[in-house]
Amino acid sequence: MGYFRCFLCSYYCSCFGDFDTAFFDGVYILGTGWGYCSFSSECSFVDSLVCYFWNLQVKIFGIRGCCFGIANMILVKRMRETLYSSLLLQDISFFDNETVGDLTSRLGADCQQVSRVIGNDLNLILRNVLQGGGSLIYLLILSWPLGLCTLVICSILAAVMLRYGWYQKKAARLIQEVTASANDVAQETFSLIRTVRVYGTEEQEHGRYKWWLGKLADISLRQSAAYGFWNFSFNSLYHSTQVIAVLFGGMSILAGHITAEKLTKFILYSEWLIYSTWWVGDNVSNLMQSVGASEKVFNLMDLSPSTQFIAKGVKLQSITGHIEFVNVSFHYPSRSTVSVVQHVNFVVHPSEVVAIVGLSGSGKSTLVNLLLRLYEPTSGQILIDGVPLKDLDVKWWRERVGFVGQEPKLFRMDISSNIRYGCTRDVTQEDIEWAAKQAYAHDFISALPNGYETLVDDDLLSGGQKQRIAIARAILRDPKILILDEATSALDAESEHNVKGVLRSVRSDSASRRSVIVIAHRLSTIQAADRIVVMDRGQIVENGSHRELLLKDGLYARLTRKQADAMA
Numbered sequence: 001m002g003y004f005r006c007f008l009c010s011y012y013c014s015c016f017g018d019f020d021t022a023f024f025d026g027v028y029i030l031g032t033g034w035g036y037c038s039f040s041s042e043c044s045f046v047d048s049l050v051c052y053f054w055n056l057q058v059k060i061f062g063i064r065g066c067c068f069g070i071a072n073m074i075l076v077k078r079m080r081e082t083l084y085s086s087l088l089l090q091d092i093s094f095f096d097n098e099t100v101g102d103l104t105s106r107l108g109a110d111c112q113q114v115s116r117v118i119g120n121d122l123n124l125i126l127r128n129v130l131q132g133g134g135s136l137i138y139l140l141i142l143s144w145p146l147g148l149c150t151l152v153i154c155s156i157l158a159a160v161m162l163r164y165g166w167y168q169k170k171a172a173r174l175i176q177e178v179t180a181s182a183n184d185v186a187q188e189t190f191s192l193i194r195t196v197r198v199y200g201t202e203e204q205e206h207g208r209y210k211w212w213l214g215k216l217a218d219i220s221l222r223q224s225a226a227y228g229f230w231n232f233s234f235n236s237l238y239h240s241t242q243v244i245a246v247l248f249g250g251m252s253i254l255a256g257h258i259t260a261e262k263l264t265k266f267i268l269y270s271e272w273l274i275y276s277t278w279w280v281g282d283n284v285s286n287l288m289q290s291v292g293a294s295e296k297v298f299n300l301m302d303l304s305p306s307t308q309f310i311a312k313g314v315k316l317q318s319i320t321g322h323i324e325f326v327n328v329s330f331h332y333p334s335r336s337t338v339s340v341v342q343h344v345n346f347v348v349h350p351s352e353v354v355a356i357v358g359l360s361g362s363g364k365s366t367l368v369n370l371l372l373r374l375y376e377p378t379s380g381q382i383l384i385d386g387v388p389l390k391d392l393d394v395k396w397w398r399e400r401v402g403f404v405g406q407e408p409k410l411f412r413m414d415i416s417s418n419i420r421y422g423c424t425r426d427v428t429q430e431d432i433e434w435a436a437k438q439a440y441a442h443d444f445i446s447a448l449p450n451g452y453e454t455l456v457d458d459d460l461l462s463g464g465q466k467q468r469i470a471i472a473r474a475i476l477r478d479p480k481i482l483i484l485d486e487a488t489s490a491l492d493a494e495s496e497h498n499v500k501g502v503l504r505s506v507r508s509d510s511a512s513r514r515s516v517i518v519i520a521h522r523l524s525t526i527q528a529a530d531r532i533v534v535m536d537r538g539q540i541v542e543n544g545s546h547r548e549l550l551l552k553d554g555l556y557a558r559l560t561r562k563q564a565d566a567m568a
């Protein structure tokens with residue numbers, strides 16, 4: 001019996017808390033964090049030794065903490081992975097509505113919050129519920145009227161805590177939104193630091209960030225006030241249990257209903273109970289905070305991927321490069337009332353070079369976005385070799401398209417890796433250098449201290465150098481369809497002339513010739529195109545060769561004259 005009691009006591013001590021002193025039905029245990037078990041009159045030496053090792057085992061190996069830690073680590077890793085891949089597979093229009101700061105906050109701080117729930121809060125809640133439950137049972141056994149009084153006080157405490165937890169959840173959500181907005185401001189300012197410096201808007205940017213920090217401080221202030229109220233409630237209720245215990249317990253002793261020893265035990269256990277309630281409440285409010293923080297994370301994780309990635313599309317045996325826009329209209333999802341492209345019809349024949357020109361904002365890049373399937377037409381369709389583009393396997397299609405955009409972006413990696421980026425075939429260093437030579441990038445790359453191994457990012461090279469690397473990237477893919485959206489605007493005239501010749505056909509045999517769509521504002525550079533499509537306010541207004549369009553004397557002729565006048 002002594003062994004059993006001693007075992008229970010030490011197990012209780014080791015599992016439910018690091019108590020300095022614990023009473024259990026007359027057995028006096030000196031328990032510390034290491035589960036040191038003292039000898040009592042009822043425990044034999046062997047009993048105490050077994051209990052001691054049991055405690056040691058629980059504490060040293062920290063089975064419970066270790067399990068929670070591992071579960072937490074696995075879960076957070078999976079969460080981050082799932083969230084990241086869920087975001088990567090969203091439609092481009094999703095990113096039009098979300099900010100980078102917000103998404104990175106979700107991946108970083110928010111996932112960390114969830115980790116805290118799993119690793120700490122749940123663990124502590126479990127421990128304290130067990131400890132509080134044990135104390136309550138023992139209190140009721142000691143004296144049920146006093147036990148019930150303590151239970152009522154704990155219930156009030158629990159009610160205050162629930163309210164406090166609800167408030168914390170709301171505050172956490174607000175804090176997250178405001179933090180994400182502050183992050184956005186900082187991210188934007190640092191990425192546009194050159195513009196900020198040139199326009200001298202450091203103070204203005206500081207003010208913008210400070211405004212969000214002020215909002216954050218405001219919410220935190222209210223959170224602190226709520227915490228103060230909560231703490232006050234706890235202290236008042238905690239002391240009232242002691243007052244009740246001493247008052248009624250003292251009267252019961254005088255009446256001879258309970259002994260002084262029982263009252264001492266009662267006070268100690270009621271302290272345990274109320275502290276357990278406090279801990280549970282505190283952890284539940286943390287849990288609520290984390291739930292508030294993780295709600296958006298879970299919503300984002302639940303998003304289904306873009307239909308492009310779900311649908312199993314057609315992979316053609318070969319592709320000639322015949323592109324046809326059939327009555328295509330489109331509006332961006334974020335501006336559903338503004339039609340950006342209206343009833344567009346035109347054809348690009350295999351190996352043809354077609355230039356798209358027009359005033360700024362007339363919808364040229366939008367046509368390219370549709371061809372790349374970054375967005376789907378609102379009506380009409382695009383046919384590739386007679387097959388609707390939306391029926392093609394999106395990965396297969398993109399592997400066959402080379403694209404150089406207006407402002408090429410480089411990844412923070414070496415130049416070789418940047419040129420190789422997205423290339424699905426095996427390429428050697430010679431292939432990379434060959435592509436760089438074609439793009440007239442080899443000379444400047446070789447002049448860099450580490451040559452092709454030089455680490456670059458979006459800020460470390462000139463606009464023209466970045467364009468050359470992006471062109472080399474496109475050339476290396478050897479695509480059947482090449483799209484150049486102001487791809488050579490930052491090159492000097494000579495390089496532009498040379499690069500354009502290369503882009504039209506990297507190899508001279510006709511099998512390797514490609515269809516090229518080129519968008520350019522500098523009209524002198526597209527005169528040699530097989531055909532020129534002229535756009536105005538989302539519609540095609542002219543279509544023909546340079547000579548034919550000049551004879552028409554329409555928008556194209558007007559634009560050409562204006563550019564010639566400006567040069568003069």
Ligand SMILES: Nc1ncnc2c1ncn2[C@@H]1O[C@H](COP(=O)(O)OP(=O)(O)OP(=O)(O)O)[C@@H](O)[C@H]1O
Nearest residue numbers: 096332334335340359360361362363364365366367
């Ligand atoms: N992601 C977007 N969301 C909403 N509207 C957009 C988006 N991208 C472009 N637009 C709008 O669509 C219209 C056409 O833009 P687009 O970029 O196609 O013009 P563009 O002819 O290529 O102009 P530029 O010659 O200046 O590059 C513009 O009015 C622009 O504001």
